[in-house]
Amino acid sequence: MAIGAFPPTQITIRTTPGGYALETYKITTYNGYALRLDVYEYDYGTSAPFTVLRQTVIAYDTALTNNIVNMPSSVSVYNGIGTLVAQTKYSYDQGSVTPTTNTPQHTTISGSRGNVTTVQYLTSGST
Numbered sequence: 731m732a733i734g735a736f737p738p739t740q741i742t743i744r745t746t747p748g749g750y751a752l753e754t755y756k757i758t759t760y761n762g763y764a765l766r767l768d769v770y771e772y773d774y775g776t777s778a779p780f781t782v783l784r785q786t787v788i789a790y791d792t793a794l795t796n797n798i799v800n801m802p803s804s805v806s807v808y809n810g811i812g813t814l815v816a817q818t819k820y821s822y823d824q825g826s827v828t829p830t831t832n833t834p835q836h837t838t839i840s841g842s843r844g845n846v847t848t849v850q851y852l853t854s855g856s857t
Contacts, residue, residue, distance in 0.1 A: 751776055763799050765790060773810075782810045791822060795841035814852070821848035 739760055746753040752774040759768045766788055772780035784807060791803040807816040824847040830836045 755780055761790070765800055784809060785812075791820070793842075794822060794844060796839075796844075798842050798844045801844055801846075817852040819850040820846050821850075822846055824848060 741758045741760075743756045743758075744753055745756070753776075754774045755770075755772040757768075757770045757772075758766055761767050766786075768788075769784075769786040770782055771784045771786075773783050775781065787804075787806045787808070788802050789804045789806075790799065791801045794801055801822060802820055804817060804819045806814060809815050823843050823845055827839065827843075829838075
């Protein structure tokens with residue numbers, strides 16, 4: 731990746747604690763809006779290939795309008811063997827807007843507003 735290139739598609743961070751021969755990696759991929767899609771976190775080791783400890787996958791709500799592109803529809807976390815261990819799902823703009831009276835600064839919005847209205851999260855296994 732060239733310096734100043736935007737948006738990045740992938741960033742790899744290598745960490746080596748001072749005085750140790752161990753290192754770890756964290757690889758993050760991005761979409762065209764520079765929003766994170768995947769984050770892979772690897773265990774410490776002395777040589778590649780390193781063991782994946784955790785993968786985080788972020789999906790974005792593509793149904794939103796009004797150029798709203800940065801609202802996640804889900805965030806899923808997997809352990810090193812690929813088992814889903816945490817998940818949060820988001821829903822936006824459910825229901826209708828209540829009109830106001832005598833508030834000239836409030837205008838009518840058409841399309842998406844980007845307001846989170848429901849959050850669902852994994853409590854146990856796949857529940």
